[in-house]
Amino acid sequence: MNTMKKAVVFILILSLAGLGAIQYRFLLIGLKYAKARFDLQMGQAMQAARQDLYQENQLTVLLATIVKEESGKFPIGLDTLRDAGRNFFADFLKDRMLSKGVNVDFDFALTDIQGKVVYLKSEHFEVNSDFMDYRAPLSGYIAAQCQCTPYLQVKTHNLVNYLLGQLNGLLLLFLVFFGLVAFCFLWLLYLLRQQTRLDEVKNDFINNLTHELNTPVFTIGMTAKMLQDNCTSERDFKLLEIIREENELLKKHIDKVLELASMESGQRLMEKQWMDVHPVLEGLANSFKVQVEQQKGQFRFLPTAEAHSAMIDPGHLSNAVHNLLDNALKFSASPAEIELRTYNQKGNLCIAVKDNGRGISSEHRKKAFRKFYRVPNGNLHETRGFGLGLSYVRQVARMHNGQARVESSVGKGSTFTIVLPTQA
Numbered sequence: 005m006n007t008m009k010k011a012v013v014f015i016l017i018l019s020l021a022g023l024g025a026i027q028y029r030f031l032l033i034g035l036k037y038a039k040a041r042f043d044l045q046m047g048q049a050m051q052a053a054r055q056d057l058y059q060e061n062q063l064t065v066l067l068a069t070i071v072k073e074e075s076g077k078f079p080i081g082l083d084t085l086r087d088a089g090r091n092f093f094a095d096f097l098k099d100r101m102l103s104k105g106v107n108v109d110f111d112f113a114l115t116d117i118q119g120k121v122v123y124l125k126s127e128h129f130e131v132n133s134d135f136m137d138y139r140a141p142l143s144g145y146i147a148a149q150c151q152c153t154p155y156l157q158v159k160t161h162n163l164v165n166y167l168l169g170q171l172n173g174l175l176l177l178f179l180v181f182f183g184l185v186a187f188c189f190l191w192l193l194y195l196l197r198q199q200t201r202l203d204e205v206k207n208d209f210i211n212n213l214t215h216e217l218n219t220p221v222f223t224i225g226m227t228a229k230m231l232q233d234n235c236t237s238e239r240d241f242k243l244l245e246i247i248r249e250e251n252e253l254l255k256k257h258i259d260k261v262l263e264l265a266s267m268e269s270g271q272r273l274m275e276k277q278w279m280d281v282h283p284v285l286e287g288l289a290n291s292f293k294v295q296v297e298q299q300k301g302q303f304r305f306l307p308t309a310e311a312h313s314a315m316i317d318p319g320h321l322s323n324a325v326h327n328l329l330d331n332a333l334k335f336s337a338s339p340a341e342i343e344l345r346t347y348n349q350k351g352n353l354c355i356a357v358k359d360n361g362r363g364i365s366s367e368h369r370k371k372a373f374r375k376f377y378r379v380p381n382g383n384l385h386e387t388r389g390f391g392l393g394l395s396y397v398r399q400v401a402r403m404h405n406g407q408a409r410v411e412s413s414v415g416k417g418s419t420f421t422i423v424l425p426t427q428a
Contacts, residue, residue: 013193020189027178038167042106046158049104050140053097053156058144063092068149071114071123089124097158109161114154117141123154130159217258224251260396263323276315276404281353281424282307282346284318285325289344292329299333301340309346314353314424316404321422324400325355327393328420332359335418348426352406356421364412372410373398397422 057064070089097112113125122129138158147153160166228248235241289305296303325344332342341360346353364372375395394408401408401422412418 013196016189016192020185023185024182027182031178035164035167039163042163042167045104045106046101046138046160049097049101049106050138050156050158052103053100054140054142056096056100057142057146057156060145063096064145066092067114067124068146071146071150071152071154086124090126093124094126108163108166111159111161113157114142115157117153117155119155119157215262218255221251221255221258225255260393263396275319276317278313278315279318280313281316281321281355282309282312284316284322285344285346285355288322288325288329292326292333292342292344296333296340296342299338299340301333301336301338301342303340304343304345306343306345309348309353311348311426312346312353314404314426316424317400320400321404324397324422325357327397328357328422331393331420332357332361332418335359335361337361349423351426353424353426354421355424356419358417358419360417363414363416363418364410365414369410369412373408394420 057067066085066089070085093112093114097110101107101110111126111129113129114123115121116123138160140156142154142156225248228244228251232241232244232248235244285307286305289303293303293305329342329344333340336342336359343356343358345356345358347356348354373394397420398408401424404424406422406424408420408422410418410420
């Protein structure tokens with residue numbers, strides 16, 4: 005998996021973790037809101053209970069008797085009173101809580117102000133438990149009868165589950181959507197791994213194929229040369245020269261495919277060095293000028309950049325610029341007018357190749373550097389090639405921490421530029 009794919013996977017993991025953190029934060033906010041709403045409802049339920057217990061009625065008489073008996077006064081039928089009071093009081097509290105929208109398991113107790121003396125409690129009430137505690141003093145009839153201030157204490161159970169249920173399924177939606185995102189991420193990761201394996205298989209196939217092709221190409225070249233050396237017929241000599249030229253062209257295509265595959269797989273490393281770019285370009289310009297002038301065209305080399313040193317691999321950079329010059333000659337109008345120029349822009353060294361061809365429309369400019377892509381207009385169909393030259397140029401530019409770009413419009417020619425950083 006190359007660096008770009010690793011970066012994409014890292015960003016996806018980071019995004020997924022961020023999404024989970026945000027959703028978890030929203031869930032906590034929802035729980036806090038539900039808790040605040042629950043506290044308000046419980047406060048209202050406790051207040052309703054206090055108001056109903058203020059006056060003398062059947063329940064308050066029963067509770068007052070229990071409180072007085074627990075205080076040591078009138079010890080008669082204490083267990084019977086407690087059983088009746090526990091059941092009666094539990095139904096009373098549940099009814100008041102339901103009237104305020106609270107439907108949660110709870111335990112209760114009537115205690116003194118410190119909570120140490122328990123007058124009445126439900127079966128599972130624990131004084132020192134960790135359950136949520138709501139307390140309220142009881143005044144009125146009960147307090148007057150026992151000459152004390154008993155406290156009503158309610159402890160709720162499973163409050164977190166209850167609050168989650170009050171979020172109207174938000175937790176379930178969060179889990180569902182987060183699960184879908186996680187599944188899509190894992191599926192994308194699987195596809196990336198599959199693509200990486202396919203790329204490796206493709207590159208291995210290309211490497212093996214090009215190596216297998218190089219052997220007969222070399223044999224054909226050597227055989228044609230030997231036949232030429234012993235050839236006495238001018239006609240046969242010209243035919244053998246055509247064979248050698250076409251064989252050399254085939255060799256260049258094979259080498260280009262092998263070079264690009266090696267770069268993409270990371271097998272071919274850049275051998276960069278800090279050097280002056282102009283001498284490298286000057287050598288190309290001198291040899292290319294002869295080709296252009298043989299075709300009655302014009303070629304200009306304008307090394308105008310003031311800062312023209314960079315960290316480069318001279319071999320790769322020379323091949324990339326040669327591809328641009330070769331394309332310019334192929335696609336220029338007749339007679340060809342080609343310009344190789346260097347200049348500085350925003351601290352970078354720019355190497356530009358300009359031609360006077362038919363140009364490229366905006367629709368196809370975006371795809372010009374794609375592998376195997378050939379612009380389907382103009383004289384491109386009349387020109388041989390695999391659509392690998394510009395892809396190689398872009399790959400070389402990127403491996404120099406630069407970029408490749410094109411400026412073109414139909415009828416006005418094209419300018420292809422390699423941008424290189426001038427900082428070591």
